[in-house]
Every structure is written in C-alpha cells, then in structure tokens.
Amino acid sequence: MHKAAPRHALIGLLWSAFFACGHVSPALAAGVQINLIAADGRPVADAVATATPIGAVPKRPRERKSTAMDQLNKAFVPQVLVVESGTSVDFPNNDSVSHQVYSFSPARKFQLSLYKGELHAPVQFDTPGLVVLGCNIHDSMVGYIYVADTPYFGKTDRAGILRLDQVPRGRYRIQVWSPSIADEPGSMSKDLEVEESGESAVSFRLRKPLRSVPQPRPHPEGWDAY
Amino acid sequence: MPPQPARLAQRLSVALLMIPAAASAGDRLDLQGLIDVRAVYADGTTSFLDGGSGRLRFDPDHQGIRIGRVMLAARYRLDDTWTFNAVGGSYGDHDKHAVDLTEAWFEARPFPSGAVRYKVRIGAFQLPASLENRSVGWTTPYSLSSSAINTWLGEEIRIIGTEFEAKWLGASRGYYGEVAFTAGIYGWNDPAGVLIASRGWASGDRQSTLFGTLGRPPQAFYREMDGRPGYYAGLSWRHHERFELRALRYDNRADPAATNSDDIAWRTQFTSLGARWEPDDRWTLIVQSLHGRTYVGPDGNPDYQFAQRFRSWFVLGSAQFGAERLTLRRDHFSTRQYAGFYGPPADDQGNALAFAYLHDFDRHWQAVGEWQQVHSRFPPRIYFGVPESINETQIQLSVRYRFNLQR
Numbered sequence: 001m002h003k004a005a006p007r008h009a010l011i012g013l014l015w016s017a018f019f020a021c022g023h024v025s026p027a028l029a030a031g032v033q034i035n036l037i038a039a040d041g042r043p044v045a046d047a048v049a050t051a052t053p054i055g056a057v058p059k060r061p062r063e064r065k066s067t068a069m070d071q072l073n074k075a076f077v078p079q080v081l082v083v084e085s086g087t088s089v090d091f092p093n094n095d096s097v098s099h100q101v102y103s104f105s106p107a108r109k110f111q112l113s114l115y116k117g118e119l120h121a122p123v124q125f126d127t128p129g130l131v132v133l134g135c136n137i138h139d140s141m142v143g144y145i146y147v148a149d150t151p152y153f154g155k156t157d158r159a160g161i162l163r164l165d166q167v168p169r170g171r172y173r174i175q176v177w178s179p180s181i182a183d184e185p186g187s188m189s190k191d192l193e194v195e196e197s198g199e200s201a202v203s204f205r206l207r208k209p210l211r212s213v214p215q216p217r218p219h220p221e222g223w224d225a226y
Numbered sequence: 227m228p229p230q231p232a233r234l235a236q237r238l239s240v241a242l243l244m245i246p247a248a249a250s251a252g253d254r255l256d257l258q259g260l261i262d263v264r265a266v267y268a269d270g271t272t273s274f275l276d277g278g279s280g281r282l283r284f285d286p287d288h289q290g291i292r293i294g295r296v297m298l299a300a301r302y303r304l305d306d307t308w309t310f311n312a313v314g315g316s317y318g319d320h321d322k323h324a325v326d327l328t329e330a331w332f333e334a335r336p337f338p339s340g341a342v343r344y345k346v347r348i349g350a351f352q353l354p355a356s357l358e359n360r361s362v363g364w365t366t367p368y369s370l371s372s373s374a375i376n377t378w379l380g381e382e383i384r385i386i387g388t389e390f391e392a393k394w395l396g397a398s399r400g401y402y403g404e405v406a407f408t409a410g411i412y413g414w415n416d417p418a419g420v421l422i423a424s425r426g427w428a429s430g431d432r433q434s435t436l437f438g439t440l441g442r443p444p445q446a447f448y449r450e451m452d453g454r455p456g457y458y459a460g461l462s463w464r465h466h467e468r469f470e471l472r473a474l475r476y477d478n479r480a481d482p483a484a485t486n487s488d489d490i491a492w493r494t495q496f497t498s499l500g501a502r503w504e505p506d507d508r509w510t511l512i513v514q515s516l517h518g519r520t521y522v523g524p525d526g527n528p529d530y531q532f533a534q535r536f537r538s539w540f541v542l543g544s545a546q547f548g549a550e551r552l553t554l555r556r557d558h559f560s561t562r563q564y565a566g567f568y569g570p571p572a573d574d575q576g577n578a579l580a581f582a583y584l585h586d587f588d589r590h591w592q593a594v595g596e597w598q599q600v601h602s603r604f605p606p607r608i609y610f611g612v613p614e615s616i617n618e619t620q621i622q623l624s625v626r627y628r629f630n631l632q633r
C-alpha cells in the first residue's frame with residue numbers, strides 16, 4: 001500500500017496491541033474467524049470486518065481513542081479506516097499541496113477549511129455508519145471512515161481472513177464491507193453465536209465480481225488547474 | 227532588448243507578496259512560477275507574430291536564445307469559499323506591456339452539502355475546453371507547443387465574465403468520477419475570430435495577454451463593442467483517473483456590424499469535443515476536434531459579409547518513463563471562406579507534426595526538446611510575397627525552472 005507517516009503507523013500499532021492484550025477474562029472469550037472470498041474464489045484482502053454484539057453482550061468498556069487519516073500524494077492514507085464509535089480522528093496533511101477535506105455523509109458531516117500540516121482539531125465519530133471523505137480541491141481524492149458500533153473489528157489479510165480474539169460469549173452480527181464489494185450490503189451480514197471458548201468461523205462468498213477501485217495516481221503539482 | 231526573466235519574476239513575486247497574509251489560518255497564498263529559456267532554430271517564413279504569414283512562434287529573424295515564458299500564477303485564499311487567482315508574466319517579445327496578465331479571476335468553491343458541488347468563477351480566465359493544456363497558466367505538460375486548436379483558444383478566446391459549474395460527485399454513490407455541467411456568460415470577446423480568418427491556424431505557446439496585443443499589426447481581442455454578452459456551455463465526464471470527456475459550445479453572439487475606432491466585431495461560434503484516455507500510469511492519448519464559423523459585416527447584406535468555416539482535430543500520444551516523457555502530436559486543420567470574396571480565398575489547409583522529449587532533473591529543473599513541422603496552404607500568402615504552400619520547421623531546446631511557494 002502506501003508509505004504512511006511513521007508516527008501514525010505507530011499509533012495504529014499500539015492501538016492494535018491494546019486490543020490484542022484485551023481487558024476481558026480469556027476464560028469467557030473465544031476466537032472468531034471471518035473469511036471473505038470473491039465470486040471467482042480468490043480471497044478479498046483489506047476489507048473491513050466487524051463483530052457487533054446483539055442484545056446483552058458485555059462489551060469491552062469504551063476507551064477514549066484517537067487515530068489518524070493521513071493525506072499523502074493527493075490520497076487518503078489509509079483509503080479505508082475502521083474506528084469504533086466515539087473515536088477521534090486527526091486529519092494531518094503531509095502533502096506539499098493544501099487540501100480541503102469534507103464529508104456530507106449522514107453518519108458524520110464535517111468540513112476542514114484549506115490546510116496543510118495539522119491545522120485542525122481532530123474530528124470525533126460517534127454515529128456508526130460509513131463516512132465518505134472528499135477533498136474540495138482534488139475531486140479524485142476519496143477516502144472512507146467506517147464507524148463500527150463495536151470494539152471487535154479489523155481488516156482481512158491477504159488470505160481474506162480476519163481473526164478476532166478475546167470475543168466474549170454472546171450473539172454477534174458479523175459484517176464485512178469494502179469499496180470494492182458490489183454485492184448488496186444486506187447480504188454482507190450474518191449472525192453468529194460465540195461460545196465461551198473455542199473457535200467459530202463465518203464465511204462470506206461474494207456473488208458479484210469485485211468493483212475496481214482506482215488507485216491514486218502521482219500527478220505532478222499544478223496539473224488540472226481548472 | 228528582451229526583459230531579464232529573473233528580474234521580472236522577482237518584481238512579480240514582490241508585488242504578489244505585498245498582499246497581506248494572515249499567518250493564523252494556514253497558507254493563504256500559493257505561488258507557482260515558471261522561467262523558460264530556449265535555444266530556437268526556425269526555418270519558416272516570417273511569423274504572423276512579426277507581420278508575416280508563418281504559423282510558428284519563431285522564424286529565421288527571431289531565433290537563437292529566446293524567452294519561452296516567465297510566468298507567475300497566484301492563488302490567494304480570501305476565506306473558506308473564495309479565492310483570488312491570477313496568472314501573469316512575460317513572453318519576452320514586443321507585446322504592448324513587457325509584463326501582463328493572461329488570467330485573473332475570483333473563484334467560489336463552497337463545500338458540497340450533497341452529491342452536487344457548485345463552483346463560480348468571475349473575472350478573466352481560459353475557456354475550460356482543453357484536455358491538453360491542463361497545467362497552471364494554461365500550459366501543457368506534454369510538450370512546449372500546443373495543438374492548433376488549443377493554440378487558437380489561447381490566442382483569441384478568453385472569458386471575461388462569469389462561469390457557473392455544477393458537478394455531480396460520483397463518490398456520493400460509490401462511483402469514482404464526476405459529471406459536470408458548465409456555463410459561462412461573458413463580454414469583451416467581440417474581435418474573436420479575426421485571427422483565424424485572416425491568418426489561418428497556428429501551433430505554438432504564445433497566449434494573448436489581457437491588456438496587450440498579438441501579432442503585427444497589433445491585434446487586441448478583449449473589446450466589447452455591441453453590449454451583447456456571449457455564452458458557452460459544456461459537459462464533462464471523468465471516469466476514475468483514466469478517462470475524461472469534454473464537450474463545449476461557444477458563441478460570442480457579437481453583432482457582426484459593430485465596430486469601434488480600432489476593431490471590428492466578429493460573430494464566432496464553435497463546438498469543441500475532446501477526450502483524454504490514460505490506460506495506465508505511462509500512456510496518455512488525447513483527441514480533440516473543433517469546428518465552427520466566424521463572419522463579419524451587417525446581417526441581411528451578404529454582399530458585404532465575409533464568412534468562413536474552420537475546423538481542426540489533433541491526436542496526441544504521450545508516454546512517461548520515470549523522469550522522461552515522449553510526446554507525438556498530429557494536427558490537421560482547415561478553414562474555408564464562403565462569402566465576401568475580394569481576392570484569393572482565405573482557405574487554409576494544412577497539417578502539423580510535433581515531437582517532444584521532456585526530462586525532469588528534479589521538481590524544479592526540466593529540459594525540453596521539441597521538433598515541429600507545419601505544412602500549410604493559404605492563397606492570401608501571395609500578398610506577403612510567399613508561396614501559398616509552405617513547410618515550416620522549428621526546433622526548440624528549452625530549460626525550465628519551476629517553483630512553488632506558500633505563504
């Protein structure tokens with residue numbers, strides 16, 4: 001993928017480490033494996049996968065969290081960021097050109113006036129849902145913040161697999177999402193009963209071929225001036 | 227003596243930096259500059275820029291070391307919605323003013339609150355018709371010269387008025403692209419058409435300036451004579467970052483009977499259609515066609531009317547190999563007079579070939595070599611004592627310094 005600014009990569013790493021340690025007694029928790037396969041049988045990497053408790057499942061206590069959505073080479077990095085609701089997201093611009101980031105998605109509308117560096121305060125995402133990010137100067141800049149109503153989430157690896165550890169017993173809604181998935185969002189959801197221990201697995205097989213998501217191109221400065 | 231590029235750039239930047247900059251809210255001023263100096267060889271007849279009938283910018287009397295362009299483009303942020311934009315500089319020739327503006331406009335670009343983003347421009351700016359001249363200051367990143375079509379748009383057409391754009395943002399529906407409708411209303415473009423009618427098509431990079439003139443005898447293009455505004459309307463579509471389509475209709479709605487002490491109004495209408503395809507990060511293919519007509523003289527009196535149709539198309543292929551870029555462009559052009567014959571018909575027939583090699587040393591320094599050949603047949607050349615059918619070749623080796631400053 002892209003070269004993320006080391007500082008923000010570090011935050012992400014620490015954050016994942018925090019989840020790996022977990023705050024829930026391992027005796028009452030199990031592992032959940034989510035598997036995503038494309039219509040042609042190939043694994044789908046880098047898709048968002050979440051396990052949202054249904055009903056009275058004790059969630060991990062919500063922490064005040066923060067992370068960052070970078071801007072590098074006229075692109076959002078990462079292109080898709082998953083956060084738990086209540087998370088604050090910083091939007092540092094590490095490009096040599098200014099950006100004007102906005103969202104008009106119902107889950108979180110916001111506008112950051114033209115800036116470079118770290119001019120603006122972090123934006124808090126409280127409502128679960130998908131937030132589409134744009135730049136008012138560079139129309140080809142598109143990014144996503146997936147706000148999950150759960151601390152149990154991640155992205156699939158190159159084998160199309162996400163393993164969630166330390167998931168407490170209970171009933172969960174397992175959902176996957178990616179900008180390249182063309183299937184109906186409703187079909188990308190399955191319910192799962194997680195037992196006290198052991199492993200449970202959920203598989204999704206897409207029906208429609210993947211949509212192509214254009215990768216950002218390195219346009220020189222000053223192109224497309226009008 | 228040609229003005230010194232460094233001195234000009236310095237003077238311009240000092241003037242622009244005088245604009246008060248508020249340090250608190252990020253960078254307000256964004257400056258992009260270009261200094262382009264060339265070694266030129268040209269074997270054609272005297273350029274139209276010097277009173278001849280040649281179609282290239284330089285000629286045997288104007289070759290050697292030349293200023294290609296000294297340019298400074300500024301964008302000044304007034305608030306979250308409005309910016310002021312200006313492009314100025316010098317071509318180092320005998321324009322009326324050594325330093326002049328080519329564009330200056332206010333732009334409003336409010337944040338979208340839904341799937342459609344509106345944009346308004348007010349001032350003087352280039353017609354948004356080119357897929358080739360995509361860089362700041364209406365320069366092309368593919369070569370030194372522009373196609374005949376975009377050379378002409380830069381010479382005679384400038385919008386002095388207001389433009390409105392409504393753009394559907396595909397990201398709102400998971401689509402990576404946009405569809406935009408653009409329309410403009412303008413004045414001060416009544417002489418547009420005089421150059422293509424009297425000279426035919428050309429290929430170069432000499433835009434007209436807002437307060438200056440072009441050619442010999444000096445011709446101005448930005449005059450209002452009849453109080454009738456012109457319009458243009460266009461549609462564009464971008465798909466991923468790979469394909470872009472632009473269609474545009476221009477009509478200056480000039481009263482062909484209107485005159486002032488120096489100029490006459492030309493009624494000029496044309497349609498431009500173009501596409502740019504970038505199948506991968508290396509290759510670019512651009513095609514554009516433009517056709518229209520221009521006429522002068524009172525309506526309802528065809529005997530006193532001069533009228534001409536014009537048409538051109540080009541194909542451009544370009545490939546980027548790391549720091550190198552190679553571009554090949556083929557132009558075809560024609561004009562055909564259909565009324566007002568008092569001598570040889572002003573029928574222009576020709577084609578042009580250009581080959582450019584660009585090398586980026588770093589983000590500041592660039593070297594460009596360009597070879598161009600234009601063949602044109604134009605009967606009115608007999609007035610210049612030149613055969614009506616000629617071939618002209620021009621070779622330019624350019625060294626360019628580009629910079630970007632933010633304050």
Ligand SMILES: [Cu+2]
Pocket residue numbers: 074098099100135136137138141
């Ligand atoms: Cu941007």
